[in-house]
Amino acid sequence: MSLTHLGIPVDINTEFETVIGLEVHVQLATESKQFSVAKSRLNATESVAEESVNANTTPVCAGHPGTLPALNKKSVEYAIKAGLATNCKINLKSVFSRKHYFYPDLPKGYQISQYDLPVCQHGHLDVELSGDQVKRIGITRIHMEEDAGKNVHLAGFSLVNLNRAGVPLVEVVSEPDMRSAEEAGSYLRKLYAIVTCLGVCDGNLQEGNFRCDANVSIRPKGSTQLGTRAEIKNVNSFRFVEKAIEYEAERQRQVILSGGKVIQETRLYDSQKNQTFSMRSKEEAEDYRYFPDPDLPPLMIEQKTIDALKASLPELPDQKRDRFIKDFGLNKYDATMITAGAALARFFEDAVALSGNENAKTIANLVIGEPTRLMNEAGLDIGSSKFKSAQFSDLGKMIASKTISSTAAKQIIAILFNEGGDVGAIVDREGLKQVNDLSALEPLIDQIIASNPKQVEEFRSGKEKILGFFVGQAMKATGGKANPGMLQDLVIKKLKGN
Numbered sequence: 001m002s003l004t005h006l007g008i009p010v011d012i013n014t015e016f017e018t019v020i021g022l023e024v025h026v027q028l029a030t031e032s033k034q035f036s037v038a039k040s041r042l043n044a045t046e047s048v049a050e051e052s053v054n055a056n057t058t059p060v061c062a063g064h065p066g067t068l069p070a071l072n073k074k075s076v077e078y079a080i081k082a083g084l085a086t087n088c089k090i091n092l093k094s095v096f097s098r099k100h101y102f103y104p105d106l107p108k109g110y111q112i113s114q115y116d117l118p119v120c121q122h123g124h125l126d127v128e129l130s131g132d133q134v135k136r137i138g139i140t141r142i143h144m145e146e147d148a149g150k151n152v153h154l155a156g157f158s159l160v161n162l163n164r165a166g167v168p169l170v171e172v173v174s175e176p177d178m179r180s181a182e183e184a185g186s187y188l189r190k191l192y193a194i195v196t197c198l199g200v201c202d203g204n205l206q207e208g209n210f211r212c213d214a215n216v217s218i219r220p221k222g223s224t225q226l227g228t229r230a231e232i233k234n235v236n237s238f239r240f241v242e243k244a245i246e247y248e249a250e251r252q253r254q255v256i257l258s259g260g261k262v263i264q265e266t267r268l269y270d271s272q273k274n275q276t277f278s279m280r281s282k283e284e285a286e287d288y289r290y291f292p293d294p295d296l297p298p299l300m301i302e303q304k305t306i307d308a309l310k311a312s313l314p315e316l317p318d319q320k321r322d323r324f325i326k327d328f329g330l331n332k333y334d335a336t337m338i339t340a341g342a343a344l345a346r347f348f349e350d351a352v353a354l355s356g357n358e359n360a361k362t363i364a365n366l367v368i369g370e371p372t373r374l375m376n377e378a379g380l381d382i383g384s385s386k387f388k389s390a391q392f393s394d395l396g397k398m399i400a401s402k403t404i405s406s407t408a409a410k411q412i413i414a415i416l417f418n419e420g421g422d423v424g425a426i427v428d429r430e431g432l433k434q435v436n437d438l439s440a441l442e443p444l445i446d447q448i449i450a451s452n453p454k455q456v457e458e459f460r461s462g463k464e465k466i467l468g469f470f471v472g473q474a475m476k477a478t479g480g481k482a483n484p485g486m487l488q489d490l491v492i493k494k495l496k497g498n
Contacts, residue, residue, distance in 0.1 A: 014220050014257075015220065015221045016219065016220060016221065016249075016253055016256075017179055017218065017219060017220075017221045018179055018180060018181075018216065018217075018218050018245070018249040019176050019178075019179065019216075019217045019218065019219060019226060019227065019229075020176065020178035020179070020180075020183070020184050020214060020215065020216055020245060021173070021174050021175060021176035021177075021178070021214075021215040021229075022172075022174045022184060022187065022188065022213070022214055022215070022241075023171055023172070023173050023174075023212070023213040023214075023215070024171065024172040024174075024188065024191060024210065024212050024213075025147075025169050025170075025171050025211050025212070025213075026082065026170050026171075026172060026191075026195050026200070026201050026209070026210055027147070027167060027168070027169055027201060027202070027208065027209040028040075028074075028075050028078045028079070028168040028169065028170060028200055028201065029041075029078070029199065029200060029201055030072055030074045030075050030168050031074070032072055033061065033072065033146070033166035033167055033168060034069075034071070034072050034075055034112070034144070034145075034146040034166050034168035034169075035070060035071060035072065035112065035146060035166055036058045036060035036061050036069070036070070036166055038056050038057055038058045038060075038061055038166065039056050040167050040168060041167075041202075042056055042163065052163070053161050053163070054160075054161055054162050054163065055163070056163040057162045057163065057165065057166075060166065061162055061166040062107050062162055063106075063107035063108035063109070069112060069293075069295055069296060071296065071299070072168055075144060075168040076119070076144070076299065077309060078168075078170070078198075078200035079119050079120065079142060079144050079200075080119065080120070080301070080305075080306060080309050081198050081200055081309055081312075081313060082120070082142055082170055082172070082194070082195055082198065082200055083119065083120030083123065083142050084306070084309065084310050085194050085195075085197075085198055085313060085316055086120075086123040086124070086139055086142070086172070086191070086194065087123040087125070087139075088120035088121060088122060088123030088139060088142060089120065089121050089122050090119065090120055090301065091118065091119060091120070091121060091301070092300065092301050092302070092303065093117065093298050093299070093300055093301075094114060094117045094118055094119040094143075094144075094298065094299045094301075095114065095115075095116070095117040095292050095298050096112055096113070096292070096293045096296040096299070097112075097113055097114060097115040097290045097291060097292055097293055098110040098111070098112060098113075098289075098290065098291060098292075098293050099111045099112075099113045099115070099145075099288045099290055100288050100289045100290075101287075101288060103148070104149075104151055104158065104160050105148045105149035105150060105151050105160050105162070105165070106148045106149070106165075107149070107165065111146060111148065112145060112293055112296070113143060113144075113145035113146075113171075114143035114144055114145065115143075115290045116290075117298075118141045118142060118143035118144075119143060119144055119299065119301075120141060120142035120143070121140070121141050121142075122138075122139070122140075122141075123138075123139035123142070124136050124138050124139055125139065125187060125190050127183065127186040127187050127190050128186060128190075129182060129186055130182065135183060135186075136177075137175065137177045137178060137183070137187050138174065138175030138177050139172060139173070139174055139175070140173045140175055141173050142170050142171070142172050142173070143170065143171055143173075144168070144170055145169050145170075145171060146165070146166045146167065146168065146169065147164050147165065147166065147167040147168075147169050148164065148165060149161055149162040149164055149165040150163070150164050170200075172191060174187065176215065176217075176226065181241075181242035181243070181245040181246045182242070184214065184241060184242060184245055185238050185239075185241060185242045188212060188238050188241060189238055189340055190317070192210055192340070192341065193317040193339060193340050193341060193342070194316060194317060195210070196341050196342040196343070197314060197315075197316055197317050197320070197339075197342040197345075198314065198316075199314070199342070203342070203343075203381070204381070205236050205237060206236070206379055208234075208236055210236065211234050211235065211236040212234075212235050212236070212241050213231055213232065213234065213235075214231070214241055214244060214248075215229045215230070215232075216229060216230055216231075216232065216245055216249055216252070217229040217230070217252070217262070218249055218252045218253055218256070218262075227252070228261075228262040228263065228264050229264060230248055230252070230263075230264070230265055230267050230276070231265075231266045231267065232244050232245070232248060232267050232268070232269050232276055233266055233267070233268055233279065234268075235269055237271075240269060240271050243269075243271070244269040244276060247269075247274060247275055247276055248267070251275075251276065263281070264281070265278055265280065265281050266278075266280050266281070267279055317340070317345075320339045321335045321336055321338075321339045322335075324338065324339065327357070327360075328352065328357060328360035328361070328364070329360065329361060330360065330361060330364050334361075334364045334365070334368060335364075337368045337372075338364060338367060338368060341381065341382075343381055343382050343383045344367070344381075344382050347367065347382045347387070347389050347392075348363065348364065348367050348392075350389035351363050351367070351389040351390070351393045351396065352393075352396075354390055354393035355392075355393035355394075355396040355397055356397075358400070359393075359396035359397060359399075359400050362395075362396045362400060363392050363395075366392055366395055366396065366399075366409060366413070367392060369410075370410050370413045371385075371387060371413055371417065375417075385417065386416060386418075386419070386420035387416060387417065388420075391422075391423050394423040394424065395409050395412065395413075395423055398423065398427070402434055402483055403433060403434060404427060404432055404434050405434050405480065405481070405482075405483065405484065407480050408427070408432040408480065408481070411430065411432065412426050412427065415430070431479075431481075432481065433481065434481055434482065434483050435478055435481045435482045435483065441474070441478075441482060441486070441487060441490055442494075444474060444477055444478070445470070445474055445487075445490055445491055445494050448470060448473045448474055448477070449470070449494055449495065452469075452470070455469055455470070456495060459495050460495065467488070467491065467492065467495075470491045471484065471488050471491055474487050474491065475487065
């Protein structure tokens with residue numbers, strides 16, 4: 001048996017490595033489209049209104065004959081900022097090209113993109129992996145282009161909505177430097193943190209603001225040749241990208257070990273079945289018949305413009321992470337989690353500003369714990385949830401003053417997620433104030449000790465792990481409202497006869 005596309009002998013014991021390159025489409029947060037005055041984004045009401053379908057278009061978006069594109073200056077600035085923040089070289093001259101393909105959502109019959117002379121080239125990102133490893137992932141290019149429309153498939157027929165046609169994008173193309181789903185996920189999260197921190201992308205994954213095509217191939221370990229790749233299209237979740245890569249790498253391994261041949265194709269990922277399936281054969285660059293767009297002159301950028309944009313860059317995620325560690329005493333993991341998105345980092349900083357730096361660690365634990373789980377399950381981010389930074393400031397203060405326990409805080413967070421509201425009012429309404437009164441706890445502990453002589457004897461004979469039993473019984477008796485630290489100290493004192 002052999003790897004027919006590499007000519008390398010393999011058998012059932014051959015170890016393979018995965019080779020991954022990512023193409024990330026980042027929707028730019030401009031007011032108007034890439035080459036027309038139509039709105040780039042519809043508000044929530046407009047986006048669901050039936051009368052809004054195909055309303056957000058102009059003759060340019062719809063590809064009417066004789067129309068001419070006019071480049072959006074703001075999208076150029078955003079593309080340069082993305083390039084600067086990812087260590088790219090900014091080209092003083094770049095060229096727009098026509099990328100030809102025929103599909104119902106592309107009325108012109110071509111997409112305006114960039115090919116051999118993109119705006120940004122030769123960058124990199126350093127991504128953090130497990131075990132405190134850091135790996136550098138090369139960025140081949142960042143080029144500007146316009147989005148296509150959207151096909152809506154109904155029973156027996158399809159319709160085309162051109163509201164997205166012409167929306168400005170940058171495509172960030174990595175080198176095939178990643179070797180695992182973990183590395184790909186870390187790279188995507190790092191890139192997402194950067195573009196949302198810059199403000200060049202809204203970062204709404206559900207709306208497709210940040211979506212990824214993953215090129216996946218495998219080869220025997222030690223080989224330097226690249227295998228035949230499959231491209232997994234339009235995955236808009238970090239976790240799904242990781243799962244799709246893992247599935248596809250194993251699928252290709254099984255194909256090769258069974259004597260088959262991996263074919264170059266485009267595949268889609270079904271998250272319900274956790275598998276990829278074939279969509280079409282993969283096109284090569286020559287299939288698109290690229291040539292410079294005659295309606296758009298070369299884009300000439302002055303160095304002083306690049307310098308001014310570089311000077312305007314905000315604090316980037318790595319810088320913010322390091323500052324959170326230094327100023328707030330956070331550990332690296334918590335600081336990295338909080339700075340993974342601009343909205344969450346702002347939310348945390350606002351809460352700390354209201355509560356005080358001394359509560360920063362507590363607020364960090366609150367923010368990246370239960371709220372993150374609830375938002376992930378609901379497909380929300382911090383900005384679209386009912387959470388307010390003032391609520392987490394109040395939670396931090398109440399935990400610090402021992403007014404509530406961390407267990408009660410978790411209950412309160414669930415209520416805030418579903419209903420919103422005032423933290424103090426919820427504490428009073430739900431009866432969640434922590435019991436800190438020794439005089440109220442002592443008789444309770446005396447009763448528990450008297451009712452469990454066997455466990456008392458075990459503790460006094462040296463089995464101190466049984467302490468958890470007494471603390472658990474007391475917490476249960478108080479409905480979880482007792483101060484755990486105070487309770488444990490009191491139990492130990494009573495058991496030792498002090």
